[in-house]
Amino acid sequence: xxxxxxxxxxxxxxxIQKEKNELAxxxxxxWRVFALRRAMGAWGKWNIDVTRHEVELVPPADYLRMGYSxxxxxxxxxxxxxxxxxxxxxxxxxxxxxGTPVAVPALTVEKAxxxxxxxxxxxxxxxxxxxxxxxxRVRARNINPVGxxxxxxxxxxxxxxxxxxxxxxxxxDTNAHYLGEKPQHVxxxxxxxxxxxxxxxxxxxxIYLDLWDDYLDPA
Amino acid sequence: xxxxxRDFLTAAVTxxxxxxxxxxxxxxxxxxxxxxxxxxLRVKALESLLxxxxxxxxxxLDTLIDAYEHKIGPxxxxxxxxxxxxDPAYKQRLLANADAAIAELGYGGMQGEHMVVVENTPQxxxxxxxxxxxxxxxxxxxxxPVWYKSAPYRSRSVIDPRGVLREFGLELPxxxxxxxxxxxxxxxxxxxxxxxxxTAQLSxxxxxxxxTRDSMVGVAKVAPPQAGVSA
Numbered sequence: 001x002x003x004x005x006x007x008x009x010x011x012x013x014x015x016i017q018k019e020k021n022e023l024a025x026x027x028x029x030x031w032r033v034f035a036l037r038r039a040m041g042a043w044g045k046w047n048i049d050v051t052r053h054e055v056e057l058v059p060p061a062d063y064l065r066m067g068y069s070x071x072x073x074x075x076x077x078x079x080x081x082x083x084x085x086x087x088x089x090x091x092x093x094x095x096x097x098x099g100t101p102v103a104v105p106a107l108t109v110e111k112a113x114x115x116x117x118x119x120x121x122x123x124x125x126x127x128x129x130x131x132x133x134x135x136x137r138v139r140a141r142n143i144n145p146v147g148x149x150x151x152x153x154x155x156x157x158x159x160x161x162x163x164x165x166x167x168x169x170x171x172x173d174t175n176a177h178y179l180g181e182k183p184q185h186v187x188x189x190x191x192x193x194x195x196x197x198x199x200x201x202x203x204x205x206x207i208y209l210d211l212w213d214d215y216l217d218p219a
Numbered sequence: 220x221x222x223x224x225r226d227f228l229t230a231a232v233t234x235x236x237x238x239x240x241x242x243x244x245x246x247x248x249x250x251x252x253x254x255x256x257x258x259x260l261r262v263k264a265l266e267s268l269l270x271x272x273x274x275x276x277x278x279x280l281d282t283l284i285d286a287y288e289h290k291i292g293p294x295x296x297x298x299x300x301x302x303x304x305x306d307p308a309y310k311q312r313l314l315a316n317a318d319a320a321i322a323e324l325g326y327g328g329m330q331g332e333h334m335v336v337v338e339n340t341p342q343x344x345x346x347x348x349x350x351x352x353x354x355x356x357x358x359x360x361x362x363x364p365v366w367y368k369s370a371p372y373r374s375r376s377v378i379d380p381r382g383v384l385r386e387f388g389l390e391l392p393x394x395x396x397x398x399x400x401x402x403x404x405x406x407x408x409x410x411x412x413x414x415x416x417x418t419a420q421l422s423x424x425x426x427x428x429x430x431t432r433d434s435m436v437g438v439a440k441v442a443p444p445q446a447g448v449s450a
Binding site: 005006007008009010011013014015016017018019022023024025026027028029031032033034035036038039040043052055064067068070073077080085086090091094095096100102103104105106107108109111112113115116117118119120121122123150151152154166169170172186188193196197201202204205206207208209210211212 | 255256258259261262263264265266267268269271272273274275276278279280281282283284286287288291327328329330331332333335348350351352353358361362363364365366368369370371372373374375376377378380381383386387393394396397398399400401402403404405406
């Protein structure tokens, strides 16, 4: 979707705000949100692309006003409700509805340690032929899906060169909508900075994007 | 989706947002708030609800937090970089197959399942961004700092990398080639910074102590050892 999350190349966001003694997360509640999202993810009722898209669906003015953790929390609440884990009433009361059976948590300490150590690879060991070769000229498709995509607006329609083939990965545009993994090759594609931004860019600079087969055409 | 459900979803988003003060630039040192904010209370309420429903285990939450708050951070990446500086064969393995080489030092896992290492040289400067969200190589750098997830960094790194680097205090010569890596897929990037001059005699451990998080994101260089520090 053409949302505010797709902000590569936008102007007006101001200078970089560095902090002294930077921390990744400042408040305790931010850490709880971080952990709750992983713990609920272990139920397998969504995937990483679903969670990313839910954040993109936060209304644009809210998205820009909120800090990172607030935005994640807002999207998380929506996702929990959409997947039937909580109801509005329960959230308001901070109490389970009467008679709700008590579940057994999906993420145990043991599984949390496994998740930390092993992660959740999104590469797929399936025989899918690559559509492109290293060194091949490609053009990023001019697509404007209303759903999830990882092809940023700033690269659409632009010419690049395949720098390397990373192998076969889950395709976010379908996976984010529970429409299947549609595994396909992902390539690092080099775009000259001037191809993306014109003469204001330095002639030797470049931007590399990781793009799926379905985002590219031969050029 | 029913009207009630849609109203709730809207309300959930609005309430989570309305509880917050506007996104004031974080230029000050943070102090712990004496009174919990509304959002802190809402998170606490949600956690209680999920625990009471048996959906989450508090001990598992604590395990996750402890790992990323205290154990997994840029010192991991610094050891990888120091090893690459000290051992040319390791460096070749790191650039050719980052996952395996990083695993040699015992690192890997969530949000670092598919790693790529890019090397800075006097001619080439690499920097990393995620314009679409906040992708970052957790096993070697920990969770990203606020500025990495912020709109200014995400919007400007791809269109004005040299201007962004200048704000970090790094002025690159005009002849240097800048390569910006936008983490649009599940590959996670780590910059192998240039080894600074005056470090020939340093041990791997001493080298690792020089390596900063910012240098591994590619928004800084590694500074030589300070005068007076044992070399």
